[in-house]
Amino acid sequence: QKEVEQNSGPLSVPEGAIASLNCTYSDRGSQSFFWYRQYSGKSPELIMSIYSNGDKEDGRFTAQLNKASQYVSLLIRDSQPSDSATYLCAVTRSSNTGKLIFGQGTTLQVKP
Amino acid sequence: GAGVSQSPSNKVTEKGKDVELRCDPISGHTALYWYRQSLGQGLEFLIYFQGNSAPDKSGLPSDRFSAERTGGSVSTLTIQRTQQEDSAVYLCASSLSLAHEQYFGPGTRLTVT
Numbered sequence: 001q002k003e004v005e006q007n008s009g010p011l012s013v014p015e016g017a018i019a020s021l022n023c024t025y026s027d028r029g030s031q032s033f034f035w036y037r038q039y040s041g042k043s044p045e046l047i048m049s050i051y052s053n054g055d056k057e058d059g060r061f062t063a064q065l066n067k068a069s070q071y072v073s074l075l076i077r078d079s080q081p082s083d084s085a086t087y088l089c090a091v092t093r094s095s096n097t098g099k100l101i102f103g104q105g106t107t108l109q110v111k112p
Numbered sequence: 113g114a115g116v117s118q119s120p121s122n123k124v125t126e127k128g129k130d131v132e133l134r135c136d137p138i139s140g141h142t143a144l145y146w147y148r149q150s151l152g153q154g155l156e157f158l159i160y161f162q163g164n165s166a167p168d169k170s171g172l173p174s175d176r177f178s179a180e181r182t183g184g185s186v187s188t189l190t191i192q193r194t195q196q197e198d199s200a201v202y203l204c205a206s207s208l209s210l211a212h213e214q215y216f217g218p219g220t221r222l223t224v225t
Contacts, residue, residue, distance in 0.1 A: 032211050043203055043216040044155070088155065098143050098210040099168065102155040 001026055004091050006103035015112050019076040023089030023103055026070070031095050033065055033072045036088040038105065044088055048074065079110045114138065116217030118204050124223045125194055133189045133220045137206030144187050145207075145214060146179060150200035158202075161187065162210050194224045 004025050013019045021035075032051055036044035048063040050056045050072065056063045062075040072091075076083055086105040092098065117136045125131050137144045146158040157171040161181040172178070176194075181187040191198055201221050205214040 034213065036216075043201075043219045046213050046215060049213050090155075092211055095211045097168065098145060098160045098162065098207060098214070099157045099171070100145070100147070100155075100214060101157070104154045 002103070003027060003101050004089055004103040006087075006089050006106045008104055009107040010109050011106055012109045012111060013079050015079060015081060015110055017079050017110075019079045019083065019108055019110070021074040021076075021087050021089075021106050021108065022071060023073065024071045025089075025091050025101075027091070027093055028067075028070060030067075030070075030091045030093055032092040033063070034090040034100065035061075035063060035072075035074045036090060037083075038086045038088055040085075047087075076108075079108075081110050081112050084108055084110045116204055116206050116215055118202075118217040118220050120220060121218065122221045122223075124225060127196060127224055128193055130190065130192045131194055131222065133191075133202050133204075133222070135187045135189070135204030135206075135217060137185065137187070137204070138215060140208070141206035141215075142184070142209050143207045143212070143214075144181055145205045146187070146189050147203045147205065148200040149203060149219075153200075155203070158189070160210075191222075194222075196224050198222060199224045 035048045050063040064073045088105045089103040090100040145160040176192045179189045201219045204217045207214045
C-alpha cells in the first residue's frame, strides 16, 4: 500500500462544473496536507495547505480534511480549461519533518 | 519577490561523469529541500536542510548522491559517477521553516547518456 494514494485519472469534467479530487493516506499521525498543481513540463505549484479537520476555501478551491477517515480532497468550482493539469496531494508525517510524501497525482481535463 | 531558482535548467552528461546542481532558495526561508521526479516514480524526497541542524539525508538513493548548503542559503546537489537511472528532473523547494508550505523552483532536467 502506498503511503499517499490518488486516482491517476484522467478525470474529465466540462467547463463550469465542479471537479473533485481525492487523496487517502496511510499514516494516521500525518500532520500537514498540501495540494499542488503541475502543468506538463513545469514544476509543482502550491494551491492549498490544510492542517486541521474541516474545509478551507480559497477562491474557487476548497480543501477538505478528514483525519478520522484519513482522506483529503480538493474541490475546484467553476472549472476552467486552464485548470487542466496534474494535481498532486502531499503529506508530512509530523511537524518535526519537512519531508513531503507525494501521491502519484490525478490528471484533470476540463473540456470547453 | 523572487522565487526559488535552480541552475542549470537542463544538463546532459555522459554516464560516469559527476554533476552539480544548484539551488537558490527564497530569501528568508530557513528550510531547503531536494526532490526528484522521474517517470513511473513520481516525486520523491531526497534531502532537506533546516537552519543549522544536521540535514535529513534519508531519501538519498545511494552514496553517489550528496548535498551541501553553504551559509544557510545556496545549496548544491552533487551526483558522482552518474548512471542512466539518475535521469530525472531534480526539484528544489524552500519554506519559512519545517512544516510550512514549500515552494518549488523550476527544476533541473538531468539526462545521462
